[in-house]
Amino acid sequence: MRPRSLALGLLAASVPLTIGGFALARRMVNNFDMGPTAFEMLGRPIGGAKPAGATAAHLTGSRIMATDDGAVVIDADSGALVRTDRNGKNLAQLAIGREAGLLTYDAQARIAYVADRLGDRIVAVKLDKLDNKLEIAASWKTPAEPYGIALSPDRKTLFVSTIADRTFVAYDVSGTTGKEKWRAALAREPRGIAVSPDGTRAMVAYIATGTVDQIDLVETHRPEHIALSTTAASSRGRFRGGSSDNGDSFARAAFAVTFMGDRQAVTAFQRETPVQIANGSERTGSYGGGFEPPVVHQLAFLGVGGASTPQTIAAIAQHQPRALAWDGVHDALYVAGFGSDSVLQIRNASQVNVAEGLTTVVTSGKSKCGPDGLAIMADGNVLVWCSFTRNVERLDVVDAKGTLATATKLSPGPSLVASAYTDKQHDGMVLFSSADAAVSQRGALACSTCHPDQRADGLSWRIDKHELQTPLLNGRVTGTHPYKWDGGDPTLRDSLASTMKRLGGFGLQKEQTDALASYLEAIPTVRVPTRDATSVARGKKMFDEQLGCKSCHDGAMYTDQERHKLTGTLEQSDTPSLKGLAASAPYYHDGSAATLEALIRDRAAVHGMTEPSKLNDQQVADLTAFLETL
Numbered sequence: 345m346r347p348r349s350l351a352l353g354l355l356a357a358s359v360p361l362t363i364g365g366f367a368l369a370r371r372m373v374n375n376f377d378m379g380p381t382a383f384e385m386l387g388r389p390i391g392g393a394k395p396a397g398a399t400a401a402h403l404t405g406s407r408i409m410a411t412d413d414g415a416v417v418i419d420a421d422s423g424a425l426v427r428t429d430r431n432g433k434n435l436a437q438l439a440i441g442r443e444a445g446l447l448t449y450d451a452q453a454r455i456a457y458v459a460d461r462l463g464d465r466i467v468a469v470k471l472d473k474l475d476n477k478l479e480i481a482a483s484w485k486t487p488a489e490p491y492g493i494a495l496s497p498d499r500k501t502l503f504v505s506t507i508a509d510r511t512f513v514a515y516d517v518s519g520t521t522g523k524e525k526w527r528a529a530l531a532r533e534p535r536g537i538a539v540s541p542d543g544t545r546a547m548v549a550y551i552a553t554g555t556v557d558q559i560d561l562v563e564t565h566r567p568e569h570i571a572l573s574t575t576a577a578s579s580r581g582r583f584r585g586g587s588s589d590n591g592d593s594f595a596r597a598a599f600a601v602t603f604m605g606d607r608q609a610v611t612a613f614q615r616e617t618p619v620q621i622a623n624g625s626e627r628t629g630s631y632g633g634g635f636e637p638p639v640v641h642q643l644a645f646l647g648v649g650g651a652s653t654p655q656t657i658a659a660i661a662q663h664q665p666r667a668l669a670w671d672g673v674h675d676a677l678y679v680a681g682f683g684s685d686s687v688l689q690i691r692n693a694s695q696v697n698v699a700e701g702l703t704t705v706v707t708s709g710k711s712k713c714g715p716d717g718l719a720i721m722a723d724g725n726v727l728v729w730c731s732f733t734r735n736v737e738r739l740d741v742v743d744a745k746g747t748l749a750t751a752t753k754l755s756p757g758p759s760l761v762a763s764a765y766t767d768k769q770h771d772g773m774v775l776f777s778s779a780d781a782a783v784s785q786r787g788a789l790a791c792s793t794c795h796p797d798q799r800a801d802g803l804s805w806r807i808d809k810h811e812l813q814t815p816l817l818n819g820r821v822t823g824t825h826p827y828k829w830d831g832g833d834p835t836l837r838d839s840l841a842s843t844m845k846r847l848g849g850f851g852l853q854k855e856q857t858d859a860l861a862s863y864l865e866a867i868p869t870v871r872v873p874t875r876d877a878t879s880v881a882r883g884k885k886m887f888d889e890q891l892g893c894k895s896c897h898d899g900a901m902y903t904d905q906e907r908h909k910l911t912g913t914l915e916q917s918d919t920p921s922l923k924g925l926a927a928s929a930p931y932y933h934d935g936s937a938a939t940l941e942a943l944i945r946d947r948a949a950v951h952g953m954t955e956p957s958k959l960n961d962q963q964v965a966d967l968t969a970f971l972e973t974l
């Protein structure tokens with residue numbers, strides 16, 4: 345019997361015990377528990393006709409791309425584009441913009457295309473062959489907040505996903521001009537994109553909807569939403585009986601997607617169970633109320649191209665999988681765990697005999713790596729981008745004969761650029777993102793698990809007797825105390841203390857809490873979507889003068905920082921800040937309003953904030969437009 349099953353057997357046997365006894369049983373179990381299985385298919389593999397062979401890397405975007413003489417990386421922390429040699433040494437760098445999105449690389453033209461997320465532009469950068477320069481060849485405007493990026497197989501069309509304006513745009517780059525060809529509307533919070541090797545379709549990953557999109561690039565240009573399965577295809581799912589098998593689970597935080605041949609794509613995500621049904625026993629004061637970790641990590645293998653999109657789920661141990669790369673020659677898929685500092689190799693990835701390969705821990709020295717980019721080199725070895733230490737690590741996975749090796753070897757390069765954060769903020773950022781047993785029980789949850797990209801998973805979590813929605817944190821922390829929906833925590837430190845208690849970790853030292861707080865205060869606000877200025881102005885007037893919203897949502901942060909008793913909600917509700925509203929759906933403490941329009945038309949009246957029933961369609965649209973630009 346495998347240790348994991350033994351652990352679960354013991355856990356099941358201990359269910360009748362009291363809560364106090366449970367804590368004891370739980371500790372006992374932990375001694376046997378080897379953690380989640382490294383890789384396990386939970387259903388029948390999709391499989392391919394035959395391994396597809398070499399695929400161009402430019403069909404998707406990444407933080408890092410291999411070049412013929414090293415790599416090119418875009419560091420979101422400093423905002424620098426860096427060109428490195430084979431050993432990961434800095435050869436040249438160019439400022440693009442902090443929080444930059446992804447890049448892709450046209451190896452023939454030697455041009456890197458980078459998404460400047462805060463600057464709303466694509467920057468095309470030439471990598472000179474003879475000297476090590478980086479030179480801007482062209483740049484052009486995009487809709488607000490470009491992030492995902494990919495080239496067509498012929499490298500003549502560049503595709504970009506934009507977050508705030510929710511678009512998928514095709515640009516003509518046959519002459520690096522960047523003329524827009526067409527665009528399509530996307531759902532909220534899109535991230536990475538990928539194009540199929542035959543150029544007929546693209547996939548878009550989302551962090552907050554539980555879906556991926558498939559877009560027909562040839563004819564309709566229309567995205568088709570594909571729900572990521574939230575039911576394991578086999579009874580041997582992660583939730584196998586016990587206390588947690590009744591809660592609904594939701595797919596969240598899909599940052600990356602990649603094709604494996606024309607007929608199969610793969611994406612990595614989190615499966616979250618915000619309300620665990622505890623069969624009469626429950627863990628009070630925790631997120632979800634159950635005993636099993638409420639978040640597990642998975643891959644979805646998607647069969648694309650037919651009338652339907654069949655999918656199969658696999659369980660992985662990579663915490664917060666943010667980056668994927670497929671080596672078509674060796675048919676090996678690599679998955680990086682941002683929170684666990686590990687890279688998983690999956691062999692025969694596109695075939696029915698898909699199997700677990702080697703797992704490599706990518707922490708070098710004492711500092712956590714925070715891998716959020718992967719690239720495959722020409723020889724099949726792998727480059728890992730460490731976002732915390734800002735260095736490239738070469739992961740040798742191929743032996744001298746050119747076949748997959750039986751052990752991996754890690755060679756970390758030097759740190760390439762200085763962080764834009766202070767040391768203290770940087771420590772806080774690492775704490776925020778890591779799966780650490782100091783933060784949560786067995787390191788099952790990181791802050792960024794529920795606050796991906798410092799935003800919100802869009803789920804309402806069972807906490808004691810309430811369901812409370814995850815708030816976004818970007819730019820909403822300073823000047824908004826008290827904290828939590830009920831305003832129960834007067835200061836940020838109180839809020840962190842109560843969060844830590846819910847998470848059940850063994851606790852942070854005082855300096856660590858200080859670091860976490862200083863990072864939270866440094867997170868910039870989210871980008872807002874583009875809206876018609878006159879409509880926004882009319883909405884603002886309604887908000888400020890006609891509807892009396894400003895009496896509570898006042899000041900720079902749109903909150904009076906007071907607690908109110910509204911009808912049909914919590915005993916006491918802290919007036920929430922309205923900053924970044926467009927990125928924080930659903931709304932209210934319990935997520936009961938799916939959209940701002942729903943909130944204005946229905947729930948605002950229900951909660952007695954105001955009496956908006958007299959508003960006509962134009963007025964609702966104006967008020968919505970204004971709220972979306974806060």
Ligand code: HEC
Pocket residue numbers: 631776783789790791792793794795805807812813814815817820821824826827828829830839840843844847860864
């Ligand atoms: C399991 C999901 C989850 C995890 C993990 C999580 N949070 Fe939250 N966070 C929430 C929810 C839900 C709320 C609202 C709870 C409430 O109002 O009582 C919240 C509220 C907050 C708030 C208050 C914001 C405000 O405006 O009132 C802060 C700050 C915060 N979280 C920071 C963190 C930090 C730091 C961590 C890691 C130590 C963390 N969260 C981990 C779900 C999570």
Ligand code: HEC
Pocket residue numbers: 829887891892893894895896897908910913914917918919920921922925928930931932933934943948951953954956971
């Ligand atoms: C009496 C004070 C008060 C007034 C007046 C008021 N609000 Fe609120 N507002 C609140 C409180 C408290 C909440 C949180 C309620 C809850 O979550 O259950 C809230 C929640 C919201 C939210 C949801 C925020 C989120 O992140 O989920 C929006 C949007 C909002 N209000 C907009 C408005 C608009 C528009 C008006 C004017 C039509 C208005 N409010 C008037 C106190 C007020």
